[in-house]
Each structure stands twice: as C-alpha cells, then as structure tokens.
Amino acid sequence: MNEFMSKGQAHLWNLEFDTLRWKVRYALNNIDNLSERNDVKGALEVVLDRLNNLYEATEGEDDE
Numbered sequence: 563m564n565e566f567m568s569k570g571q572a573h574l575w576n577l578e579f580d581t582l583r584w585k586v587r588y589a590l591n592n593i594d595n596l597s598e599r600n601d602v603k604g605a606l607e608v609v610l611d612r613l614n615n616l617y618e619a620t621e622g623e624d625d626e
Contacts, residue, residue: 578612585609 567575585605592598 578616582609582612 586609589602589605589609592602595602
C-alpha cells in the first residue's frame with residue numbers, strides 16, 4: 563500500500579486483481595476445451611478490457 567492509497571482502496575484493488583486472476587486461471591484451465599472456447603475468449607476479453615481501463619485510469623500518476 564502506498565501513501566496515496568487507503569486501506570479500503572487497497573482492499574478493492576486486491577478484490578479486483580483476485581477476480582482478474584480467477585478469470586485468467588479459468589481460461590488457462592479450459593483453453594483446450596473446445597466446448598468452453600467462447601467462455602475462455604470472453605474471460606480473457608474481460609480481463610484485457612479491465613486491465614486497459616486500470617492502465618488508462620492510472621496512466622501518468624507516477625509523473626507527479
């Protein structure tokens with residue numbers, strides 16, 4: 563936790579990252595399962611979209 567993040571914010575970030583990790587783990591566990599292909603693709607798209615949003619929201623914060 564850095565000086566700019568409260569305990570509550572850190573908890574929310576940890577929940578967000580845990581959710582993203584679960585989605586990637588699910589995708590990796592089912593990547594070879596043809597019947598799960600659309601779910602795997604969807605899980606990875608959700609993770610990529612959320613990571614892009616997090617990146618854009620924090621872009622440039624270290625420049626201050």
